[in-house]
Amino acid sequence: MDKIECRYSGPLSRQFWKRVNALFPGDAGKVAYGLGCSLQNLEAEVLQYLREAELRAKKLGRVKR
Numbered sequence: 001m002d003k004i005e006c007r008y009s010g011p012l013s014r015q016f017w018k019r020v021n022a023l024f025p026g027d028a029g030k031v032a033y034g035l036g037c038s039l040q041n042l043e044a045e046v047l048q049y050l051r052e053a054e055l056r057a058k059k060l061g062r063v064k065r
Helices: 011-021 027-059
Strands: none
Touching: 011 027
C-alpha cells in the first residue's frame, strides 16, 4: 500500500494556492478559494477511504498491485 500525498494541501499544494491567490481581490478569488477548500476536504476524505478500503482488502487477501 503506497502512501498517496495530498495535492491540494501541504507542500504539493503551493502552486495550486498561488494560482488561487492570484485571483484576489475579487469574486473569482473568493469562489476559487471556497472551491479549493472544498477540494482539500474531499481529497482528504477520498484518501482516508482508500486507506481503509485497502486495509480491509489486505486483511481479506484481495489487494492487487
